[in-house]
Amino acid sequence: MKVDGTWRRAIELAQDGRTVRVLDQRRLPYEIAWVALTTVEDAAIAIRDMTIRGAPLIGATAAYGVALALAVDPDGAERACELLGATRPTAINLRWALGEMTAALAGVARSERATTAFAHAAKICDDDVAICEAIGRHGVGLIRDVASRRSGPVHVLTHCNAGWLATVDWGTALAPIYRAHEEGIAVHVWVDETRPRNQGLLTAWELAQHGIAHTVIADNAGGHLMQRHEVDLCIVGTDRTTRNGDVCNKIGTYLKALAAREDRIPFYVAAPSPSIDWTLTSGADIPIEERSGDEVRFVRGVEVVPASTRVANPAFDVTPAALVTGIITERGVVAPAALAALFGRS
The missing domain is CATH 1.20.120.420 (translation initiation factor eif-2b, domain 1)
Structure with missing residues (x-):
């Protein structure tokens, strides 16, 4: 990129x-x-x-x-x-x-x-570049479909950074957005700040480098925007997806999926095949990294949570397959239940 x-x-x-x-x-x-x-x-x-x-x-x-x-x-x-x-x-x-x-x-x-x-x-x-480029080719159809049914830009909400900074090139969740931009489709991206490491700022930097319209929002603003019908679809990445379609991604993803289901907003996950764990059938079995509480306690070197207060900092959460509209892979877009069959693993 x-x-x-x-x-x-x-x-x-x-x-x-x-x-x-x-x-x-x-x-x-x-x-x-x-x-x-x-x-x-x-x-x-x-x-x-x-x-x-x-x-x-x-x-x-x-x-x-x-x-x-x-x-x-x-x-x-x-x-x-x-x-x-x-x-x-x-x-x-x-x-x-x-x-x-x-x-x-x-x-x-x-x-x-x-x-x-x-x-x-x-x-x-x-291979990673080729996989991500293919995810972009398959995923852009979702954005193209929305654009064909309405005027104005397609509003996509994403969480954390799943762009080219998170891969070798192209990215996963951002690959369809980059492809849409290249096709001339008007796209606007709602960028979650993604506390505590603020990976949303990386997403915003990427999008700015490419000239794609975007707005950084507080993590808790996503549900509000969906409720007001200011989001057309959500696309997120994944750190590990199980064979049944449970999705482990940056902490806060689960809350976005819950809001999307309530407000009938399609919720897609961009998952390259190396991110799929074929040995697990449930997201409950995925180990969740607990990072240092100092990532929450300090903001740019300034202590905002006193030392007397305990801090928990789980880095990821699991979104159940039932909340996922579809999984975008290098082989196509499928419902979570069809993921294993798509890769000949059923």
């Missing part, structure tokens, strides 16, 4: 072939800065401390993390996978990518392991 008018990816391999560069999302939208990852420890820190965010990008970064480890120690894959796998528990793309790397390295000679790992990490990134 565009960064100051230049087409970039959220993760790139430098010309030396051994340095990985990622856009530092902690500094956005106030500063554009790239971070060089040269060791597996660098990659683990980038994931854990949220220098990079978003399930697909976490997976891509982990893949390159394994490659960085093997560049130093050809026998270091197992340790690298343990280190990277312990960074964040909820996003299934992390374990998926580590499994992909382990399989690709099976039987490879020690002298070829680093080269093989870098090549496979690059393939994971390229």
Whole structure:
């Protein structure tokens, strides 16, 4: 996607072939800065401390993390996978990518392991771009359909950041919006601020880079807008979706889905196949990451919750399949109940 008018990816391999560069999302939208990852420890820190965010990008970064480890120690894959796998528990793309790397390295000679790992990490990134682009192609029909039935812009509400910053390129939930914009369809995006890490500001920055109309709103404003019929459809991303269509996404997603059901607003989830956990049949079994309470206690370094008050900070919630209108995948848009059949997993 565009960064100051230049087409970039959220993760790139430098010309030396051994340095990985990622856009530092902690500094956005106030500063554009790239971070060089040269060791597996660098990659683990980038994931854990949220220098990079978003399930697909976490997976891509982990893949390159394994490659960085093997560049130093050809026998270091197992340790690298343990280190990277312990960074964040909820996003299934992390374990998926580590499994992909382990399989690709099976039987490879020690002298070829680093080269093989870098090549496979690059393939994971390229595949992610293709998957997200396909999600955009399938999902734009939902926006096009609304536009054909009414005048004025189509109003889409999204939660957290599920754009190209959360993937390698294109994004998941934002991919249909980008595609609609390219087709000349007037689109306006309601952007939840997404406390406590304010990932909505990343979404707003992305949309501004592309010239797409948008408005940042407080997290609790979504239901009000739906009630007043100022939202045509909701599209969110996912960190893990079970085979039955339960959706784990950023905390607050469940509340949006409840409001959408009450006000008869279609609620869609953009889910690339690596974000689908085929081993689980219920969202109740998804581990929910509990992050530091300081993310809530402090706002830009200022303490807003006194130390005497306890703080809870669950990072994700689960939206039951019954609240999901459809799941947008690289293979098409289906009802949650048809997800497994779409991928031949029924």
